[in-house]
Amino acid sequence: MKSHSLVLSAVLLAQALFFPQQGLAAPTSPEAFFKQPPGTDYYLANYSEYEGYLKRLAEESDRMELVDIGDTAEGRTQWMAIVSSPENLANLEHYRMISEKLARAKDLDEEEARNLASEGKAVIWIDAGLHATEVVTSQGQIQVLYKMLSQTDAETMRMLDDVIILFAHDNPDGMELVSDWYMRKSKKEDREFEHLPRLYQKYIGHDNNRDSFMVQMPETENINRVLFRQWYPQIVYNQHQTGPEGMVVFVPPFRDPFNFNYDPIVMAQLDEVGSAMHSRLLSEGKAGSGKRGAAPYSTWHNGMVRSVSYFHNAVGLLTEIIGGPTPTKIPLAPSTQLPSGDEIMPISPRDWHLQDTLDYQWTLNRAVIDYASRNRERLLFNIYRMGANSIEKGSRDHWTVTPSKVTTLANAAPYVAEGDEDKFRRPNAPKLIDPALYQEVLEAPEDRDPRAYIISPEQLDYPTAIAFLNALIKNGVDVEKAESAFSAGGKTYPAGVYIVRTAQAYRPHIIDMFEPQDHPHDAEYPGGPPKAPYDITGYTLAYQMGVKFDRILDGVEGDFSLVPDLIATPAGKILGSGGAGWLVSHDANNSFILTNRLLKAGLDPAWLTAPTNVSGTDMQPGAIWVPASDEARLIIAASVTELGLNAVAVDAKPSVEMIDLKPVRIGLVDRYGGVIPVGWTRWLLEQFEFPYETVYVQRLDKGGLAKDFDVLLFADGALSSSGAWGMSRPETQPERKDIPSEYRGMLGEFTEEKTLSAIAEFVRGGGSVVALGSAGRFSQLLETPLEPALAQTVDGAMAPLDSKTFFIPGSILRAQVDNSQPLGYGLPDEVDMFFNRSQTFVLAKGESDVSAVSWFEGRDLLRSGWAIGEEKLAGTIAIADVPVGDGKLLILGTEVAQRAQPYGTFKFLFNALLYGGAE
Incomplete structure (x- = not known):
């Protein structure tokens, strides 16, 4: 058996021959850095080792810049490796600004957009996976990075010239946990990660891919900042496992229904990229890929990393692939053995190793980068075109066609036929009705899409309304604040209200957060049971958060300023000067933070069981009574400012029955x-x-x-x-x-x-x-x-x-x-x-x-x-x-x-x- 030093020497010699750049040493290979080569059966590198390798590559390669995009829930650094040609990296901010201008599409005409698209570089995001037990992607990214930094073939060099690739890790904490758990046993055949003791994201485990529109986890906020507020990639590739039974990998396109809020160009380009991925697998003899009906994945829900991208005019990709560090077998599923449009090249049963999966992933990554390179200018221009389409729709009367409206239209009138032409209609041909009904039903004036939404402080829970606006801002949505009073929709609004106009590039996301989802009826077969959606079907965030808003169907003019960053909760105040204690409304969720602080301090808050009026302020049942004390005064004073609550100081304890609260275990x-x-x-x-x-x-x-x-x-x-x-x-x-x-x-x-x-x-x-x-x-x-x-x-x-x-x-x-x-x-x-x-x-x-x-x-x-x-x-x-x-x-x-x-x-x-x- 060779010693480690001899193996290392051989590897370094091979690198030197493979990477003949003048004055630049080859980057350290994975084989020379890790305890075992990533891709070896029964081995998983953890995040600490992955992080160390990233830092080594950043020191050694002029094709990579390493960026800290924020901390994780457990306090680790979430790294992103930006990979491109040395020339592109030297002008990184210039190309980032081009990407931003085109994605925002604001104050940009078509000629300017075409010039920028001609000059710019395609930007794509390829991550190392969200779900930590889907271990192959984090191991695979190590190999992909090394190859992109070391290979000098013509295709690689073209890709590096045309594309800026953002290689990131979505779940560092999970990679550390799962890899360490798997490697804890010395006998390799006993290694497993099916029995992890806890969730692999500190709080939400697998649901870290359901947080994209809400943006509550730090990792999600880091990712969204890069995607929709900094780099604006045209392609977002989010990799998962495992693949369909009897196959190797699911690759887009997806099954219907797709969400009717986003631009159709997204779907067309999604099909193109998916086809390029399938084609490259097939050209390399890699069988077993499936699409559409091969798996249940759809594009309806907004909460996932790849699907939130559609609402931001970017192509979102998901692949689901088999494999893992423990060798397995591809089973025989008879239904997958006959070629079809969704399963083009079946694969026979065989042994399967981790490196087999990583080879497929390399091909898929390469296909996406190659597509972006060959279509660089078109990708850049099309993200502008979609943004411009959104701005244009938000600037005029526009109607969104929904399943409910189509049902109404279909039931509006009987079939219209001229003479006997009806008898020649093909079976299952669409029902035809009077074209005049299109405007009457689908373009009724009252059914226009809003041009703006206005959120005022007159809310049951204003701090929650601010949290809602911040979720929009974290998704790159422009929120404005009125600097003076204005009128809209027949109503006058004071200074200080917030306005979200739909005439902006991310209009699809805005509409999806304010308007109801109208999911199509999707049956297994005509008259059959419903076909289960991939995830939930109705999630309108404004509804879930109980936020009141006005839908403005016409243009909004006024003295508005763009909110530059997240909005701080407006400070509350203490009203009145009574010395007996304070009353605080139960309406705001933040009132529970105040209550818990009082209880923690050993104080005695209580709930009023009946409505009361204090100093002209109506208090509904549940109003919180806080008896006066020096400690209570300090907590009230600090908390109302921080939490956006008002406390009414009163002269006497209310004379209604109360529920006494105590510290709850x-x-x-x-x-x-x-x-x-x-x-x-x-x-x-x-x-x-x-x-x-x-x-x-x-x-x-x-x-x-x-x-x-x-x-x-x-x-x-x-x-x-x-x-x-x-x-x-x-x-x-x-x-x-x-x-x-x-x-x-x-x-x-x-x-x-x-x-x-x-x-x-x-x-x-x-x-x-x-x-x-x-x-x-x-x-x-x-x-x-x-x-x-x-x-x-x-x-x-x-x-x-x-x-x-x-x-x-x-x-x-x-x-x-x-x-x-x-x-x-x-x-x-x-x-x-x-x-x-x-x-x-x-x-x-x-x-x-x-x-x-x-x-x-x-x-x-x-x-x-x-x-x-x-x-x-x-x-x-x-x-x-x-x-x-x-x-x-x-x-x-x-x-x-x-x-x-x-x-x-x-x-x-x-x-x-x-x-x-x-x-």
């Missing part, structure tokens, strides 16, 4: 490996300064829970599903001996004999359980009077309604709220509520002291998304306060905190936590 229930909604909930609790302790089954099984907790919080998915909630897939827990000792306390499965018994004792003895989403199953486990409303009996067992009868796969519905009850404090009478295949409830016949806090009323509930059978929700309960013995079961049956987006319904959760522990 929250046990947030999680499982080994981490539950994603639990992670989102954990992040949310930290943002609003709720104290909590993470709890696992072993602790629950011990009983005596009241000693440590006032409230047990079960997020959606924390309790295994069953019956009316569907059946969750069985979780395979690792052998205890295979798990390091610090993680063994996380192991264990929920059982009715031990776990449920301990929880029931806790609740009946005075504790509270807060159950979100599928954890509403506690309504049955604790034998309450609530029964699941959306259920049927199948083979003698309770099951969810079938999808042809009832199907709401992630949409926004309108719900009613009783805001005189503690769980409803601070909420409006009606609220937009996110609903994702959830369960609602009806009361069993007979007497009951269950309080319905939020429910669905009527048959027309859909606000955004897709709903089949929504009428079945009428009269059913979504949020309930259920006494159980001396304690409470607080059921939040819908996903009121889903992905930390629906700020408009957070109060249900926050109220439940404080009320659950209240006196």
Whole structure:
């Protein structure tokens, strides 16, 4: 066996022969830097090693510049390697500015745009993956970087001259965790990462690819800053695994439906790039690629790295490829063996190694870079053209055609035929109707798209409206502020309101955040069950966050200034001068931060149970009473300024009944490996300064829970599903001996004999359980009077309604709220509520002291998304306060905190936590 030094010498000699540039040494190869060559079976480099290699390459190569784009959730540096020719790197800011001018398309005519496109360089983003257990991309990028920095063939040199490539890593923390976990065992055959102890992004794990329009995680903010506020790449390539069964890789184009808000040029170019990728694989004899119907991926949802790009006029690419460090086999799937338009070149069963995957990835990366090189000028001009199209649409009357409007049009008139021509129509030909109906139905004046949205301080929760505007700004949207009063839409607005005009390049994203999604009806076959979307279908952010806005259908003129950066929450103030204490409205989510600070300091805030009027200010139930003290005064003074709250100083304690609050001991229930909604909930609790302790089954099984907790919080998915909630897939827990000792306390499965018994004792003895989403199953486990409303009996067992009868796969519905009850404090009478295949409830016949806090009323509930059978929700309960013995079961049956987006319904959760522990 050769020594390491001899191998290294041979590698360096080969590099010198391969890289004959005058005066420049070859960059260090991966084989010479890492413990083993990346791509070797049973080996994964971690992020620390990857980071070290990036720094080495940056020192050695004049084709690369290394940029720090921000910190991760765990404090690591998120690096981006900018790769191009030395000449391009010397003029990097010049080319970045060209990319920005063309993408923004502002004050730029076609001739200027063509000149800039001729001069500029195509910019593309190629990342090393989001999902840390999809390990091949991070290992593959090491090889891709080295080859792009070392090869001197004519194609590589052309690519470097024409293209600026942004090689980035989306999830450094996850790469470190997964690689270290995999490599921890000395026996290579025992290595695995199926049993990670926790989520591979500090809070949200796999959902780090669902945060793009909300931008709450630091990694997402770093990525969006590069994509939509700094570099404006024309292509965004986000790599994933694993590929379709019996194949190697899914490559675009995607299946329908695509979202009707973005420019059609995006879809045309997406097809072009995808075809170039397939073609290059085929030309190299690399079989097993599939597209469209080969996998479920679509382009509807805005929340993913590659899909948010469509709403910013960039081509978003996703590939899903097989492989990993542990060798595997390509199985035989008969359905994949016959060539078709979606599966052009089948692959036979065979052994598969990590390097096989990396070879495919190199080809795919190369195809994308080559496409950008050959189409450099057209890519640059087309991103201008799409931006200019958006500006033009936002500057005049424009109508977006939606599925609902098309249905209305189709039902507007009978088929019109001349003579007997109808008999010659081909089968399944489109139905023809009177062309005059086009304008009447599809271009009705009142259905015009807005030219602007105006957000004023007159909000139930103004700090949340500011958070919404900041989410837009983080996505590169221009937000303006009125410097003086102006009129629009027949209304006069004061100085200080915010305006979001649609006459800007990122109009598709703006419309998608303010307007309802109207998802097409997508069936498996005509008359068949609905075809499940790839992700949720309705997510209008303004609705989820409860933000009030005015839609302005005509032009807006006034003295406006562009907001230069993120907006600070406007400072609140103390009103009045009374010395007995303060009253603070319950309307703003930030009031919970104040409450938690008061409780942490050992003070005694309380909730008023009835409305009151203080110094001319109406206070609704839930207003927070803070008795006067020196410490309270300091906390109030600092918090109202920071949090945008107003506190009314009063002369006397209000004479209404109150609910006394106390420091609440929250046990947030999680499982080994981490539950994603639990992670989102954990992040949310930290943002609003709720104290909590993470709890696992072993602790629950011990009983005596009241000693440590006032409230047990079960997020959606924390309790295994069953019956009316569907059946969750069985979780395979690792052998205890295979798990390091610090993680063994996380192991264990929920059982009715031990776990449920301990929880029931806790609740009946005075504790509270807060159950979100599928954890509403506690309504049955604790034998309450609530029964699941959306259920049927199948083979003698309770099951969810079938999808042809009832199907709401992630949409926004309108719900009613009783805001005189503690769980409803601070909420409006009606609220937009996110609903994702959830369960609602009806009361069993007979007497009951269950309080319905939020429910669905009527048959027309859909606000955004897709709903089949929504009428079945009428009269059913979504949020309930259920006494159980001396304690409470607080059921939040819908996903009121889903992905930390629906700020408009957070109060249900926050109220439940404080009320659950209240006196």
